[in-house]
Amino acid sequence: MKPKLALFIVIAFSLTGCSHLHYGSSSGNASINEVKTALFFNNIIEGESPNIAQLNIFFSEMPKGGDLHHHYSGSIYVETYLDWAETNNQHIDTKTLKISNDKTDTTVTVNELRSDTALYRRLLTRWSDKDYSNHYHLELAPDTNFFNTFGYFGYVSGSYEQGLMVLKERAIKENVSYIETMIKSVGYSHSDTVFDENTKKNYDYKEISSLLDGQLSRIDGDASFKKKIDEFIKGIEKAHEGVSVDDDQFMMRYQTYASRNSTPSVVFSALYAAFKAVEKSELLVGVNFVGPENGVVAIEDYKLHMQFFAYLRKRFPGVNVALHAGELTLGMVRPKNLNFHISQALHVAGAQRIGHGVDLPYEEDAIDLLEEIKKNSVVEINLTSNEFILGVKGQEHPYLIYSVYDVPIVICTDDSGVSRNNLTREYVLLAARYKPSYKTVKKYAYNSIKYSFLSDVDQKTLIKSLDQRFEKFESEMAKYSDRIMK
């Protein structure tokens, strides 16, 4: 080894703390490449103004494993939805900016919309978060703007085969090998006003579980329940297999969910259907819970909802659960509503992964809770989404707490179509803001497979592929840094 290179490696180790950097198969060359990559990474993030352009190259190329907090319909860009609306011969209402199946006095074709620049740009801001923070106009609250977007593209988002291919193509281009997407709900609900009334009286687990036993048999007696689940599974399988989503470069699995802002009977029946569907299909790997966590019903019924999860977890011990929890901050809700969401998701609902976890600093016994999350769960970090919806970023974001406490972390996109970002951008933000070591970002990429809901066999396959991808990436980065760091 040349003396200059030996010195360089010693410096790299001391700068990055990376004496155990390597995760996969090791060879002498790979280790040197890895150290050079770590040193280069350190070089581009140092100082007050990290080199964002270099970070964009670095993370576009870096294998990122999987994206575990990912909403299917929120991940497709507006322009793609407009292409689909055009193919379907649908129109756009110029007053409401919604899709219309009929031509009326106030509608235009997609092509006409594109040639009216002002109208087109206005639509982009309504169907996504585009331009929200870089110009001024009469704006809705950011969380309202965000959640409203689903009401626009919802009319056209059901082209699953096309959508899965769009997401796969983007993933492959940015070196993402797995997506675990929240695709849709089963579409079953059983409304029951007597049950709704009863749930208001009983919050003790024993009482609520006997109430839920009764509800379960009523739902089981509904002939449409099984039919809906079978149709739902068939639809997912048809889309997945129809376009051959899985191949040697990429894999996709699905979570289904219920919405948290409905009556107790509707939420419970939708959740029951979700658990049942996941139990029946290998492509469905987990249950989630969606909708604004600060919604009136979500706030009012949060503890009840966690009891629903506890009950269904007991009935379906093999079904995985990831929960949006603590996607809240001070000022958004009353302080008392910031005290327990993560804690209940973990302790009552048994969530294996926590989505967002932003309200951690406000939770009761936050330090004990941190220890328990570290032992029993994983936090899905969504930086862009948290900045837009909650206004939480930089030094206020609890990433700093989770990372220093060594809580298992995965880096995710949430709704990259609405946010107009991608997984690369999330890593760029992470690196520029918090300056983690290369060892740490590499660990996050591996975490995204390790903490996925994939089977052990599939995890092993993807870890092996990640080893090879990192070896190639580090070799390229070593050459690149040699050229520019002379």
Ligand SMILES: [Zn+2]
């Ligand atoms: Zn989400």
